[in-house]
Amino acid sequence: MLLLLLCISSVPVLTPSSAFAGDAVSQAGTGSAPAYMPAPRLKAEDYPKAGGVNPRLAVWFAAQMHLWFAAFVLAVPVFVLIIECVGVYTGDVRYDGLAYEFLRVSLTAYSITALTGAALLVSLVVFYPAVMSYLVSIFGSTMLLYALLFFVESGALYVYYYGWRAMTGPWKKAHVGVGLLLNAAGTSLMFIANAWVTFMMTPAGVDARGVFDGNVWHAVNNHLWNPMNLHRFIANVAYGGSIVGAYAAYMFLSSKTGEERGHYDWMGYTASIIAICGLLPLPFAGYWLTAEIYSYSQQMGINLMGGVLAWLFIIQAAVIGALFLAANYYLWCGMQRGAFAARYNGYIKYIAFVLAVSFMVWFTPHTPLLAPAEAAALGGQFHPWLAPLGLMPAKNTAVNVMIIFTFLSFLLYRRSNRAPAVKWADSGKAAQAAIFCAAIVNIVVAGVYYGYFTNTVYKVASSVIQVASTLFVIIACSVIERLIHRGAKEAGAYKWGAMPDGSQYALILIAVSFTWLMGLMGFVRSAIRQHWHVYSIMRDNSPDAFTPTVAYAARVVSIGTVVFLAIILFIFWLAQLGRRRDE
Amino acid sequence: MPRIVKFSLIIIAVYCLLKIPGVFFTRPIPASVLSVYLLFAVVATLLAMTATGEGATGFIEPIASLFADPSKRAARNIVLVIVPIAAAWIAYAALRPDDAPPPIVRSIHPAPPAAFTAYGRTIELASLTNPYRASEKENPSQFRAAVDEGAEIYFKNCFYCHGAKLDGAGHYARGLSPSPVPFRGTDTIAQLQESYVFWRVAKGGPGLPREGGPWLSAMPAWEDALTEDEAWKVVTFIYDYTGNRPRSWAK
Structure with missing residues (x-):
């Protein structure tokens, strides 16, 4: 982070004398207030070249690697702290050990996060000094706060990790407090960086020429800041869970003893539940973010989901399909750990059917890729029956249904090893079934009626009904499930380790899918700015100011995914070494 | 088994x-x-x-x-x-080699600009509204007259491609690739604001944005043939005839 301070200090800050003499704008009514410059109009010579490196590619790659690692290392402490608290509350030392092992996996990644962050910063300063200069002139104070928080986070992390064994007994609460500080610092860091990124998409606190009004909060609290904060926070938790789940799978598959398999099976289960808990609300947060993009700029919104970038959403649909199928498969395999699994195995095929149909709807493009003969047969660009499935109401309906059915898989998993003890258990189950059915009917009717037979105001609003229905199912059925299993006796312990190897590959697939998905969607989010460094304020006049083809973008992200996963594998190997040393 | x-x-x-x-x-x-x-x-x-x-x-x-x-x-x-x-x-x-041209990945919704030039002035898309839309409730007879005039304009200019039933199957449709957009159904103009549709009518294929191309659209720029008022009447007609409501923001 010293590097950050050095780089910030080395970036030429725009002042009247250095850049736009005679064009300085003083804040009205404050003669002594600092003057701020309009966003510079850049020329080709404002973009330095160095070592034959493609500037956009260098920044893209560095930013992507940094984001992947940062998402991982910010997420892990969140659920490590929760698991540690569960351990403190229940007195079960296994949770404490599990939390410690999770944290160890992320520790090496923390260093790499800092390295990739430095690489990103250097590449930005080297290749886009004028852009950085403008951003520093607005966000300089937040960048210093960022550096300070990084020191706090690093200190808290090292105390949290290395003090784990020492801070026990009366010190345990202090240790939890350090974990809290670590998370507060990490989350604040992300929020600050989000402000810079979202300002570039939906600038605020500046006028049409980019002249800053002097209030940093205005620039920070821009249109997309909060939707982005929420979306990234939830996505990070899901992503962190998936990476740790992949670690558990890696260790499970390389385990030599039944005891080891049991331990890593349990670890993988915990991690996957964290990932699934993050995955379920993620579409809602994504929908909010997208709706806010549309509300800020119809142009950006249409570019995002109706224009050429929409094809990446089709890929996204397929990858999310893989994610949900893998998560469900893991739960179905997990049911076999329990003694009562056979009672529920028959339901698997129906859940799989609903998921497959939902994914088909989720995937269907409004304007499919047509061979000329197909276009001639259809007489146009749209398939008369499938085109309506390409609209958001159909997608919203499909995603809500698949979330509900994924939750059903989870309920069945929970029941695979216990039988209800209360007398009204049958009534409770009937109530759950009624809630499921009513919610699905509500979701489908809201999607079809409001989505296709009313005007668009109701169409967008109907998504709220659908989300509310889904959340109601999850909350109400969880409460009923808890009540009907109060005092239930478990049919022996779960057979940890009794999982087919295929289930572990499902965990690895979840992590790979998440990584790829983040890369693709991250590109899309950034690409909708088009030829603007700061949307509608500061134009990108570099030779790279064009939207790359979908194929090129997919190749860059795919190569990045492979590199990232190779490094993650290396980290797993290091963590394995650390564990052996501990033993 | x-x-x-x-x-x-x-x-x-x-x-x-x-x-x-x-x-x-x-x-x-x-x-x-x-x-x-x-x-x-x-x-x-x-x-x-x-x-x-x-x-x-x-x-x-x-x-x-x-x-x-x-x-x-x-x-x-x-x-x-x-x-x-x-x-x-x-x-x-x-x-194996084939005579058929390969499918083209097309984006169907061109991103509208923030503003465009037509009829000798710069038009901001965000603040552009249909001058006849308010009359739908306030002065229904005026609205009906605009729709009727829009229908006449449509059948004199647009139906050759977009069809008598507004289904994109006009006389010339088979000769065009991409095919003309159908206005019926709930998945085309029902998803768009009227300002967007007006921009498409006024600027046509030549006014499509550079990104997302090649568009290969045969749609003429109707600002050269229709007055601004006529363009709005056509827009009003195609929504009215198909029973679609234009996309709008929640108040």
Whole structure:
């Protein structure tokens, strides 16, 4: 982070004398207030070249690697702290050990996060000094706060990790407090960086020429800041869970003893539940973010989901399909750990059917890729029956249904090893079934009626009904499930380790899918700015100011995914070494 | 029934189901979509059938025994001949030279600019509204008159491509690629604001943005042939005739 301070200090800050003499704008009514410059109009010579490196590619790659690692290392402490608290509350030392092992996996990644962050910063300063200069002139104070928080986070992390064994007994609460500080610092860091990124998409606190009004909060609290904060926070938790789940799978598959398999099976289960808990609300947060993009700029919104970038959403649909199928498969395999699994195995095929149909709807493009003969047969660009499935109401309906059915898989998993003890258990189950059915009917009717037979105001609003229905199912059925299993006796312990190897590959697939998905969607989010460094304020006049083809973008992200996963594998190997040393 | 046979039958049934629209209703599901549908069907079926240990064993065992069991030599040889031939045929069919041009990845919704120039002035899209929309409630007779005039303008200028039923099947439609947009249904103009539709009418194919091209649109820039008032009347007509409401923001 010293590097950050050095780089910030080395970036030429725009002042009247250095850049736009005679064009300085003083804040009205404050003669002594600092003057701020309009966003510079850049020329080709404002973009330095160095070592034959493609500037956009260098920044893209560095930013992507940094984001992947940062998402991982910010997420892990969140659920490590929760698991540690569960351990403190229940007195079960296994949770404490599990939390410690999770944290160890992320520790090496923390260093790499800092390295990739430095690489990103250097590449930005080297290749886009004028852009950085403008951003520093607005966000300089937040960048210093960022550096300070990084020191706090690093200190808290090292105390949290290395003090784990020492801070026990009366010190345990202090240790939890350090974990809290670590998370507060990490989350604040992300929020600050989000402000810079979202300002570039939906600038605020500046006028049409980019002249800053002097209030940093205005620039920070821009249109997309909060939707982005929420979306990234939830996505990070899901992503962190998936990476740790992949670690558990890696260790499970390389385990030599039944005891080891049991331990890593349990670890993988915990991690996957964290990932699934993050995955379920993620579409809602994504929908909010997208709706806010549309509300800020119809142009950006249409570019995002109706224009050429929409094809990446089709890929996204397929990858999310893989994610949900893998998560469900893991739960179905997990049911076999329990003694009562056979009672529920028959339901698997129906859940799989609903998921497959939902994914088909989720995937269907409004304007499919047509061979000329197909276009001639259809007489146009749209398939008369499938085109309506390409609209958001159909997608919203499909995603809500698949979330509900994924939750059903989870309920069945929970029941695979216990039988209800209360007398009204049958009534409770009937109530759950009624809630499921009513919610699905509500979701489908809201999607079809409001989505296709009313005007668009109701169409967008109907998504709220659908989300509310889904959340109601999850909350109400969880409460009923808890009540009907109060005092239930478990049919022996779960057979940890009794999982087919295929289930572990499902965990690895979840992590790979998440990584790829983040890369693709991250590109899309950034690409909708088009030829603007700061949307509608500061134009990108570099030779790279064009939207790359979908194929090129997919190749860059795919190569990045492979590199990232190779490094993650290396980290797993290091963590394995650390564990052996501990033993 | 062995699980692998059951699996094969399910996939064949799904494939036949997906071919029905094309075979019986001349509405083929495009190959690009059908292949992904099939992929989902294969994966979901495979996962559902192998989620239990018994299921996985039941699925894999016949395959393993086909290669390990000496008594199945004849069946093994048949499979080892048929599978490579099928793979070779699929590869050949995919790669053989064809006269048909390849499918083009198109984006259907061009991103509108923040502002555009037409009728001698710069028009901000965000603040652009249909001058006749308010009269729909306030002065219905004026609104009906605008719709009627819009209909006349439409049938003098637009219906040759967009069709008498506004279904995109006009006289010239078959000769155009991409085909003219249909206005019926809830998935085209119902999803768009009127300001967007006005921009498309005024600027046509020549006014499409650079990104997302090549658009290959034959739509003329109607600002050269219609007055601004006439363009709005046409927009009003196509919404009214198809029963669609323009996209709008919640108040």
